[in-house]
Amino acid sequence: MSIQKPSIPQGTRDFGPAVVARRNYIFGIIRRTFEKFGYAPLETPTLENLSVLTGKYGDEGDQLLFKVLNSGNFLKKQKGDKITEQVTAADLEAGAKTVLPKIAEKGLRYDLTVPFARYVVMNRGTLTFPFKRYQIQPVWRADRPQRGRYREFYQCDADVVGTDSLLCEAEIVLMMSEVLNALGLTDFTIKINHRGVLRNIYQALNTEARETDLFVAIDKLDKIGRDGVTKELLERGFSEQAAGQLFELLAVEGSFTDKLEKLRAAFGAAGVPTEAADAYKGLQELGQVVDFLTAFGFEQFDHLEFDPTLARGLSYYTGCIFEIKINNVNMGSVSGGGRYDNLTGAFGLPGVSGVGFSFGVDRLYDCLDELNLFPESAATTTRCLVTNFDQETMPLLLPVLRELRAAGVPSEMYPESGKLGRQFKYADAKGIPYVLIQGPDERAAGQFKLKDMKTGEEKTLSLEQVLATLTA
């Protein structure tokens, strides 16, 4: 076994103790919020069959799937097995489409949505609907790593399927604001829109150009601005007049309900048909969400913005769509989601409506870090280091260590005797806030010195007083 310089793959990360503790602080707040709203945990395997994953994320997504080699042997001069066939030189000539199915039938989870849909379909006979689940697990994408983009990262999703009640949308807004408030992120905007509103906007433009081209263009507004979007629309067959009308509609101002009313009037004036059963459904549903929030006594309407420019890409959303922006940090959205009507259709279960959203933990982490919002308690686990004076007296402190732990105080003794300076350095480096010392004098008096590592203050205390201080 040769000695080697170890490394980890590009785009992956080790999380040391301090970072794990802080990440767990975020996960804990998200998990407790999901559970408080009745969402139950689901975990799916890391390994999924490629037949489940492929074709669900578009061509680009298929390229980004990590594929796992079959464990049987697919090479010449080796025994084949039931699963895999041998790869031949002719296969190599034929290319990837011929070779891949022979060597890889499994891949790594790419998101939490497709596995959730698969789970719902596989268990539809035993699940109780509406089914509310949350899922906090890593996903993998063979993307080119760059700052803030990893090949292995966590997603935190909550979805409910089997109901089209807008109560779910209202509760998503509540959960979003609850998580952000609990994290101490006060300067946030929850943007909400509805695919039906976008559809009505398209209808109002009264154009022969394609609807999806409009959505794709609007989605880029943040990045390429009004001029860029106009240019793209003109290229795609929209008239100058249509583009102008679009920006008039998107520029609607006022309170949430003001905007709803102004758009309703504008759609009417532009001749958007009112006869269909779902006419102005987007505006109507957004109004219903606001009504539910009002009934809940929601107090953060100033953080909720109806944003008709929000499009959320070309994804499977069909109803309300959401996105959260932290305003005092320069960062993309930290959360997003929306309603979809046919998530499980690809697995043979059509017509199951659902709505869900997801938090991006890496971005939340960076926000908290930049704004210095991690509480001190999130940074360390051990609360007290018991010093190890010498081999003879060290066993005398073990019952004390036991009492500390029994009182729920995470504690440890420095495992080796001597050199108090080294032990203090250890406590310091590990971020342990208290150090307990018992020299000969304290022992004779049945007392202890407790040093507060932050202030440097030392107090001589009884064990009872030590426990009281450390459990405070």
Added chain:
Amino acid sequence: MSIQKPSIPQGTRDFGPAVVARRNYIFGIIRRTFEKFGYAPLETPTLENLSVLTGKYGDEGDQLLFKVLNSGNFLKKQKGDKITEQVTAADLEAGAKTVLPKIAEKGLRYDLTVPFARYVVMNRGTLTFPFKRYQIQPVWRADRPQRGRYREFYQCDADVVGTDSLLCEAEIVLMMSEVLNALGLTDFTIKINHRGVLRNIYQALNTEARETDLFVAIDKLDKIGRDGVTKELLERGFSEQAAGQLFELLAVEGSFTDKLEKLRAAFGAAGVPTEAADAYKGLQELGQVVDFLTAFGFEQFDHLEFDPTLARGLSYYTGCIFEIKINNVNMGSVSGGGRYDNLTGAFGLPGVSGVGFSFGVDRLYDCLDELNLFPESAATTTRCLVTNFDQETMPLLLPVLRELRAAGVPSEMYPESGKLGRQFKYADAKGIPYVLIQGPDERAAGQFKLKDMKTGEEKTLSLEQVLATLTA
């Protein structure tokens, strides 16, 4: 996108809400115990470079590594990239050793020990030693799936490196017993032995046969019995006399310290040399561990057994070794570990002593399940379902839902109006213990009906009383 019947790969599992909650109950107890003893969390990537993994688990282990295809393209008629080279027909002829490095440079984490060693070496400049870490993450093995053996499963490891203090061994016994007690597993045995004791036993046999053959044979005693082990020893060049003497030594009886003394006498009588610095080191260290436990006030010595037959395979252990057996369930060991002297040597950092152990969560789960030891609280998240009478009155209950959640009671409203029977069925299926109802009469009186789903009992209560009941 064609419709397909979805499935998950062999040897993997979906964990539905009830199972996740129960698994989290186990993880929570293990995590809190590790932290109480000053172990800090570490997380390493799922993807490791194959150069890190290969050669660390023996030939069989290398076969069981899941390998991940490079994301670049290694096939003809496609552009190559920096990482991967094209595979040629000649490569196929040459076989796996030539092809694999060209198509896969990453693999899935096989255990938590090698990534830990890699992490320690990569971060040796900034880590504070002794470094105490725990790690609770899944691992993957391309093993043939069978009952109780999965291809994706969790390990829960705690290790400390950078000290040879036996305090760590004593605390491992404390952590083991604390976890089992907290889980309600009362009929357990923590078996402990020392590689030095096995070494002394070998020396006592005064044989020319190989030491490792002795360890391998002893390790099988559980499975093949005394006759099987004897047969194997004779085949490996041990004499009948040596085999007889072995079983005399292994059959030593009495209390922990009795056994230590009897073996010391037997080793002396057999002429095991006493001059070396580490003479009888195994016995001496085991005695020290017992002394530390006594100083701690450890109360479960009846659950701690010095078992000279415990060998723990051919692994990297060099000092104390541990194993836990649950006696009232027919199941292999649920935990094991030991001290090693050169874990980081393969990565260029020799001489770092450490000791660690691991819990097997799947086996613990099965034990608790079989003995019916999961508390009810571990099975559900939502505590109260608020019924949804009709569309008009439903918003009136949203402030109540909000108050329940604000009081920390995980609660949900059935998202659709009507059909109370269906709502009760939902609560029942989801294991929700309480249902809150407000019909016209209760509303008029400013009261609520709270139904206990287990007893069927209904009480008419004020909101204050409801909150008191649900937070009790």
